[in-house]
Amino acid sequence: MKKNLLMWDETLFRDPEVFEIDYVPEQFNHRETQMRELAFQIQPGLRGGRPLNSICRGLPGTGKTTSVRKLFAEIEETTKKLIPIYINCQIDNTKFAIFSQIYRKLSGHLPPASGTSFKQVFDAIARLLQKEETVLLICLDDANYLLYENEMNRVLYSLLRSHEAYPGTRIGVIMIISDMDVDLSRAVDARVSSVFRPSEIYFPPYSGEEVRTIMRERVMQGLYPGCLSDSMFDLVVEQTQKSGDLRVGIDLVKRAALNAERRASRNIDREDICRAYDVSKYLHLSSSVKSLKEEEKSVLRSLAGQSMKDSEMNAGEVYKTVKETLPIGYTRFYEIVKKLDAMRLINLEYRDGRGRTRVISLRYDPSRIIEDLG
Ligand SMILES: Nc1ncnc2c1ncn2[C@@H]1O[C@H](COP(=O)(O)OP(=O)(O)O)[C@@H](O)[C@H]1O
Ligand SMILES: [Mg+2]
Incomplete structure (x- = not known):
């Protein structure tokens, strides 16, 4: 048996989970400033008030979603009075869909698919909030998807003026936007902007060195030692920087390791990485099309x-x-x-x-x- 061949039941992956798109890493550095600002914004919510509204803005792969997910996990561990709800607007991008998700999070099940009006869903949400005296913190991730459907104003209006129709309800919003060209002051109408005065939190692109450190951690966690040599790791980092998106880099490591496994090899080589990059570089295209x-x-x-x-x-x-x-x-x-x-x-x-x-x-x-x- 040749030494560098994998046995049929062996694998290069110590933990395949860490390369999945929705994985929230334990180690999360370089975003301390943004996390602190977010924590400041939501503080009134921890005391029963309405959280301040925020916009997280930055290019894809700059840690916006992960920052909010980390914050939300912390809130859930700390209190029952402030309920964080994460909405992926790529999937739920109408007012009705978004409020259905909110209702689901609060009650444990979706509203009946047919014959339920928006008002009924909203009534039910408000009753739950009033009864439990809870405050809501809604994250609208990739909120630019609401613009294409012209739903942005309707969603924000309902969320942020809920106290007018339902006294005592308190809702704050964190909006995530990956499109640097979106001008919200033009997209949001006057009725909304009078109640939506968000602080903007900027997520700058990671530096070359930061990308390298983050990728190094992920590889060490996800792959067994020795299967990605230093020179091949350099190649991965180079390709990640070329794509400008950490998500491409993480997907690239996963696919390269799978390619090596398919050859029953213990080592990821240049060819494994180049073939993987041909797929990973289209990550944006594939997820948008889906x-x-x-x-x-x-x-x-x-x-x-x-x-x-x-x-x-x-x-x-x-x-x-x-x-x-x-x-x-x-x-x-x-x-x-x-x-x-x-x-x-x-x-x-x-x-x-x-x-x-x-x-x-x-x-x-x-x-x-x-x-x-x-
Ligand atoms: N500071 C960081 N440390 C470790 N991993 C990170 C960091 N920032 C981003 N990532 C990883 O990069 C990928 C993209 O991050 P994400 O939060 O989804 O970015 P965005 O929402 O800005 O597009 C995720 O897999 C995430 O785990
Ligand atoms: Mg994101």
């Missing part, structure tokens, strides 16, 4: 198909083709196109020509998009 609704997927599929013939497409022309297979009006079509642009899947540009034309191009290889659409 979050789309069927109608949106159809439009994207059609765009990808057409861009194989012509990489720059005129929005009006594209619509004519989409309409042949999908019965939607131009307004809805254009809303979807704007959403895909905001999600960084496509580019939407205005060109001066005969009138103002709108030109669409894809940000990814069309065949790759079609593959992800399944």
